[in-house]
Amino acid sequence: MSTTQSERLRELLEPLVISQGLDLEEIAVDSVGRKRVLRVVVDSDTGADLDQIADVSRAxxxxxxxxxxxxxxxxxxxxxxxxxxxxxxxxxxxxxxxGRLVRFQLGDGGELVARILEADAEGLDLEVPGVKGRKATARRLAFADVDKARVQVEFNRKDSNEKSIENEKEEEA
Known part of the structure; x- marks a missing residue:
């Protein structure tokens, strides 16, 4: 059974990454000109700060x-x-x-942009934003129905505190 260099590197490096409290998300060896570049992507449930990145990089x-x-x-x-x-x-x-907005490519060829409210072993509870003044709707999406999913960047997203303040002002009026 043949293993690729990336697989061998993953076996070697993953225990070190885990010992630093992080998950090894991706590993790739690329050629850039005459140099080789080993790219290692790490993450955790709480994110990874610069100190953690530096520590794992040294290790x-x-x-x-x-x-x-x-x-x-x-x-x-x-x-x-x-x-x-x-x-x-x-x-x-x-x-x-x-809590993040995600663009889903669905197995039936469709596309959906929605906010993830909850994730469990079978799928996701989503909030699909309303269009042209309509209210947002709830939707359940099974993982089996998702071909691809990617988090979307939101530049003017209001956090929950801002929303609750706006709702309180509307109720007082």
Missing amino acids: LSAKLDETEAMGEGAYDLEVGTPGAERPLTEYRHYARAV
Whole structure:
């Protein structure tokens, strides 16, 4: 049974990432010009701060130097988080995205943009925003019906405190 370099690196590095309290989300070896770049993406339920990224980067670098898993040629190690518009591929990704707006590509060829209210083992409870003054609607979506999902960036999203303040003002009037 043949294993790829990425799979071998995952087996080597994942225990180190887990020991730092993070999940290893992605690992990739790319060629950029004459250099190789090892990209490692980490995350956790509470996110990863710069100190955690630096700590895991040092630990991974030491392990890679000790084992020569990247061979003798030069390479760059890049450790980061998935980013704002991350694809959602595993249950933990959906659970971390509760409260976020997500664009879903559905198995039937349709598309849906909705906010995740809750995630469980079978699927998602969503709030589909209303269009042209209509109220938002609730919808249940099974994971089996999702081909792709990606978190959307919201620049002018109001947090729950702002919404409750607006609702209180409307009730007083």
